[in-house]
Amino acid sequence: MATQRQDWFATLKESAITAAVAGVLMLPMIGLYTSTRAGGLAVGTRWIELAAGVFLVFLGRLALIRIQNGDRLAPILGGLLVIATGFYLPLPNGLLTVCCIAGGAIIVLRSVFVWGNSQLQASANQNDNPTIAARVQPFLKKYGPWIGAAVIAFAIAFPWLPFADRRLIDLATLVLIYVMLGWGLNIVVGLAGLLDLGYVAFYAIGAYSFALLSSNYDLSFWACLPVAAMLAAFLGILLGFPVLRLRGDYLAIVTLGFGEMIRIILINWVEFTKGPDGISGIPKPTLFGLSFSRRPSEGTESFHQFFDIPYASVDRIIFLFYVALGLALLTNAFILRIRKLPIGRAWEALREDEIACRSLGLNPTNVKLSAFALGAMFGGLAGAVFAARQSFISPESFTFIESAIILAVVVLGGMGSQVGVAIAAILLIGLPEWFRELQDYRMLAFGALMVAIMVWRPKGILSFREPTLRLHEPDGKVGK
Amino acid sequence: MPDGMLELAGIDAFYGRIQALRNVSLNISAGEIVSLIGANGAGKTTLLMTVCGDPRATTGKILFDGRDITNTPMHEIARAGIAHSPEGRRIFPRMTVQENLLMGSVANPESNQAEAFERIFDLFPRLKERRGQRGGTLSGGEQQMLAIGRALMSNPKLLLLDEPSLGLAPMIVAQIFEAIKRLNEQEGMTVFLVEQNAYHALRLAHRGLVMVNGAITLTGTGKVLLGNAEVQEAYLEGAVKKVADA
Numbered sequence: 167m168a169t170q171r172q173d174w175f176a177t178l179k180e181s182a183i184t185a186a187v188a189g190v191l192m193l194p195m196i197g198l199y200t201s202t203r204a205g206g207l208a209v210g211t212r213w214i215e216l217a218a219g220v221f222l223v224f225l226g227r228l229a230l231i232r233i234q235n236g237d238r239l240a241p242i243l244g245g246l247l248v249i250a251t252g253f254y255l256p257l258p259n260g261l262l263t264v265c266c267i268a269g270g271a272i273i274v275l276r277s278v279f280v281w282g283n284s285q286l287q288a289s290a291n292q293n294d295n296p297t298i299a300a301r302v303q304p305f306l307k308k309y310g311p312w313i314g315a316a317v318i319a320f321a322i323a324f325p326w327l328p329f330a331d332r333r334l335i336d337l338a339t340l341v342l343i344y345v346m347l348g349w350g351l352n353i354v355v356g357l358a359g360l361l362d363l364g365y366v367a368f369y370a371i372g373a374y375s376f377a378l379l380s381s382n383y384d385l386s387f388w389a390c391l392p393v394a395a396m397l398a399a400f401l402g403i404l405l406g407f408p409v410l411r412l413r414g415d416y417l418a419i420v421t422l423g424f425g426e427m428i429r430i431i432l433i434n435w436v437e438f439t440k441g442p443d444g445i446s447g448i449p450k451p452t453l454f455g456l457s458f459s460r461r462p463s464e465g466t467e468s469f470h471q472f473f474d475i476p477y478a479s480v481d482r483i484i485f486l487f488y489v490a491l492g493l494a495l496l497t498n499a500f501i502l503r504i505r506k507l508p509i510g511r512a513w514e515a516l517r518e519d520e521i522a523c524r525s526l527g528l529n530p531t532n533v534k535l536s537a538f539a540l541g542a543m544f545g546g547l548a549g550a551v552f553a554a555r556q557s558f559i560s561p562e563s564f565t566f567i568e569s570a571i572i573l574a575v576v577v578l579g580g581m582g583s584q585v586g587v588a589i590a591a592i593l594l595i596g597l598p599e600w601f602r603e604l605q606d607y608r609m610l611a612f613g614a615l616m617v618a619i620m621v622w623r624p625k626g627i628l629s630f631r632e633p634t635l636r637l638h639e640p641d642g643k644v645g646k
Numbered sequence: 647m648p649d650g651m652l653e654l655a656g657i658d659a660f661y662g663r664i665q666a667l668r669n670v671s672l673n674i675s676a677g678e679i680v681s682l683i684g685a686n687g688a689g690k691t692t693l694l695m696t697v698c699g700d701p702r703a704t705t706g707k708i709l710f711d712g713r714d715i716t717n718t719p720m721h722e723i724a725r726a727g728i729a730h731s732p733e734g735r736r737i738f739p740r741m742t743v744q745e746n747l748l749m750g751s752v753a754n755p756e757s758n759q760a761e762a763f764e765r766i767f768d769l770f771p772r773l774k775e776r777r778g779q780r781g782g783t784l785s786g787g788e789q790q791m792l793a794i795g796r797a798l799m800s801n802p803k804l805l806l807l808d809e810p811s812l813g814l815a816p817m818i819v820a821q822i823f824e825a826i827k828r829l830n831e832q833e834g835m836t837v838f839l840v841e842q843n844a845y846h847a848l849r850l851a852h853r854g855l856v857m858v859n860g861a862i863t864l865t866g867t868g869k870v871l872l873g874n875a876e877v878q879e880a881y882l883e884g885a886v887k888k889v890a891d892a
Contacts, residue, residue, distance in 0.1 A: 508752065511741070515749045518738035525698055525732050527724025527753025527800065633742045633778065 177231045185224035192219050195610070215259050222248070222269055229273045238277045245273035261607055321491055325484040332480050335487050337599050339555055342490035343548045344595045348575040348587040349497050350544025355573065356581035357510065358537035359517025361418040364425025365572050367405070368398040368542040370432060370564035372549020377445040377559055378438075387451035391550050398546025399539040406538035410531055413520070425569050432561040444560025448553050450482055451489050458482035490551050497544050498584060504540070506634045513537050514582075514634075571595075578619050580626025589627050593619075651676045651836050652697065652728075652804055656706035659696045666692040666701070668861040674804070679830050679837045681847035681868065683881055684857035690840040691733050693857070694806050697838075698730050699723050711803065724753040729802035733809050733840075735793040739782030743773055746781050746792055750799030757801045766795040769825050787818035794825070804836045805829075811843040819843065823850050844881035848872045856881075 197216040200207045225248065229241040251257075252266030325335050347369060354362045375394035379385045385393075409420050432439045439445070450458055453469060460477050462468040469485075470477040504510045512533045515523050520530060553559050571594065579590030598612050619627060650673040659667040666689045674680050684690050696703050699720040708716045715723050724730070729750070738746050747766060751759055767774035770791040776784060781792060790810050797805060807826070811819040823846050829835045841847035848854045854871040856864035864871065871877050 508748075508755075511745060511749060512752065514741060514745075515738050518740060519736050522732060522736035522738065523749075524700070524720050525724065525730040525736075526749055526796065527721045528749075529719075529721040631740055631780075633745060635742070635744055635748075 173235075177228060177235075180231060181224050181227040184227040185220045188223035189216070189220040192216055212259075215262060218257070218262055219265070222265060226269055226273060230276065233273075233277050241273050241277040245270040245277070248273070318495070325487055332483055335480070335483050336555070337596065339483070339487045339490045339551075341592055341595045342487070342494045343552050343555070344572065344575060344591040345588050346490070346494050346497050346544055346548040346551070347572045348579060348591050349494075349501055349584060350541045350548065351572050351576050352541075352579075352582065352584070352587050353501065353513070353544070354537050354541035355576050356583070356587075357505070357517065358513040358534065358541075360534065360537065361414065362421045362538075362541070363418045363566075363569050363573065364405075364421035364423070364428075365541070365545055366564045366566070366569040367425045367428035368402060368545030369549040369552065369568065369572075370428050370561070371398045371401050371542075372546030373553040373559050373563070374432065374439060374445070374549075375546065376550040376553045377448050380449050381445055381447065387449065387550070387554055391547065394550040395543045395546045398549065399543040402538040402540075402542025402545075403535050405542075406535040410534055422566070422569075425564075425566060429561050429564050432564070439561075442561060444558055444562075446558040448557045448559065450557070451486065451554055453485060458485055486551075486555055489554075493547055493551060497547070501584065509533070509536060511634055574616065578616065578626055580623075580629040582631055583626065583628040586626050586628030590619075650674060650709070651711060652838065653709040654693075654697070654706065655709075657693075657696060657703045657708065658705045659692060659701050659703050661692075661701060666860050667696060667703075668859070670706070670860070670862055672855060672862065672865075674836060674838055676803075676836050677830070677834045678853065679826070679839060679851045680853050680855065681839045681841055681851035682855045682857055683841055683844040683847055683871075683877075685880070686842070688857045689860040690857055691808055692860075694730065694808050694838070694840055697723075697728065697806060721753075724800070727754075727800075727803035728806060729753070729797035729800055729804070730806045731793045731797040731808060731810065734812065735786075735789045737781040737784075737789050737792050737796065740780055742780055743777045743784070743792055746796050747773075747777075747799050750796035752800070753802075754800035757799070759799075762799050762801060766798055769798075769829065770795055787814050787822070790814060790818075790822055791825070794822070798829075804838065807837060807839045809841060809843075810839070811841060811846060819846060826850060844877070845872070848877075 193216065196219055197212055199210050199212060201210050202208075225244065229244055232241050247270070248266050249270035252263045252270065257263050257266070324330055324338060330338075347365070350368075351362065351365045354360050354365070372394040375397045376387065376390040379390045379393060380387070405421070405424050409417055412420060433442050435441070452458070456467055456469045456472050457463075458469050458481055460468070460470075460479075462471070468477075469481060505514075512523070512528055513536075515526075515528065516530060516533050516537075523530060523533070552563070556563070575590045575594055576587055578586075578594065579588070580586035593615065594612075597615065598609075623629065652672075652674040654670055654672045657667050657670040658665065670693060672680075682690050682693065692701070695701065697708060699715070699718060703716055706716070707714060710723075710726055710728060713726065715726060715728075718726070738749065741749070744763075747763065748759070751757055751762060767777075772788055773791055773795055776788060781789065784792060790812075794805075794807065794810065797807075810822050810826070814822070826837060826839070827850055830837055839847055839851065848868040848871050851868040854864075854866060854868045855862050856871065856877060864874065864877065866874070872882070
């Protein structure tokens, strides 16, 4: 009896401590808010919301401890009660409703599937979660091609689906741009293991190449695309040279500086880049010379005239989506192929052990430069598509936070994994848009998502490394 | 025996300001197994690394097959036919056994990979069983086999082995040394072996070298060195009885 009481006391104490910590954290974020009053900003308070939040954290911690101790029924009932409260009681704040429902749901889920602490630790400790990999692998092996085909079919059909409106297609285009960026950076970070914090520089180079070439020389998107890719790749090599000897943190710092340098050059070289004003009126891509404008300029024909269909402004957005999709698929095909070539294997070997690589007769200089160049090339492609989508670019689009987001896509997706990076791009770029309903708490939800991924999938969403060659059974011959 | 395959003449090498090798000269002929023994920090690994080009020899000359490789870039030294199985094995942990082996053929792109695979799987059947497995999940002995196999993929003329017995159980060590012996006897592979396990290394070798403080102090056939009182005193304490029994 005494131990049980002690047990309860400890539980309550820990819950109270957690609630107190949460209270301190939430005080500035939830307890206080600024509002515009006559004569400037004023600070308002939301004590009720704060108290409710602290109370919820207290309940949640209590329930989690009970679950850990093997108690299930009480947390389930409590969780359901909190969910019901969220649904039926008119709470003072919409966010509180969301928190109640989501928090209650998590408690209920956790008590139903007791994810024991030991299991969690085991999966965190192991290199790439073989339990999950082992379960997913045979399934993927069997249905992988079908799933891939289904996803591509879905992507192709996407603009024609009933729920796809103008905004959603545009968002999908943006997601595809980030998928491309993620895959490009994945070559450098995921495969070659070179931490690059200035990847946005290549994105910027691609975007500005297209913008400047089209506005100064009147070149079309399709003519500029290879030039943008090549310029970015060239810059990748240029960056690669001085940092060849660097690894890890030092490399990260130098690349970070490089990213900033490019941005500052774009701001200050006003006669060439128009500085902070940016470049506007960037043309949209055309379909074999058919533009997507309502009234094409003299001597050209537009899409709707050629096919004799009524003009729809959404056509242009759909077309851009397909351009991005095509380029993304091209990127994917290229990377999947090159991973199986000696150069792709050399990147991975370099990530694993540079000294061994050197003693095996690999020239690390070439390997690194090729990784930088190809990674940069895809960044340049994505940049050109981005410029075409926006019609307007300025140095503000290419700040450090972009590099960080692209890196987050790669790390959260699982370094080296193509599918993982695509999923992470959808989550990281798509979800903040869906979270718009949470308004100011959008970034908070975004952060919570990142933390959640890192807790449950510390090596990224899909961290299993697909071998570049398969066994040829059963004759025992080794395949190439 | 034909002329020296590897010749070192008066090599000095430094790590920063610390001299690691002092006037090292040696000669390895084709078809020989030469073992270099010595205590921790004597400079054994440095000597192998210097042959591979890192650190560079500051004075002296390194000739391989009559060609001066003293200042040849590291990757070209490997391409010239010197394969190096580095200290601590240094396999690629996240890559499969097959992929690890394939990386070994980088130095000799013209070599027949299927043939090389066959040869290595014949030498180390365990690697064949494990060929789809990731390198990091292999046992220490298997990793050592993989490191040697990887070095052999390029069909080298000279094999440099740095402490293949490091951290392995005696039975596995015996297996590995047996494989090295087979490699030498059947294919005539020239092997330069660096070892702390002096007993095994000297028994295997045609010739042995003893290194102290960055300089070679004793040379002789393996048998002679095994019988040498100084060597027994310094490096063979545990094994002396075995030698006497043998």
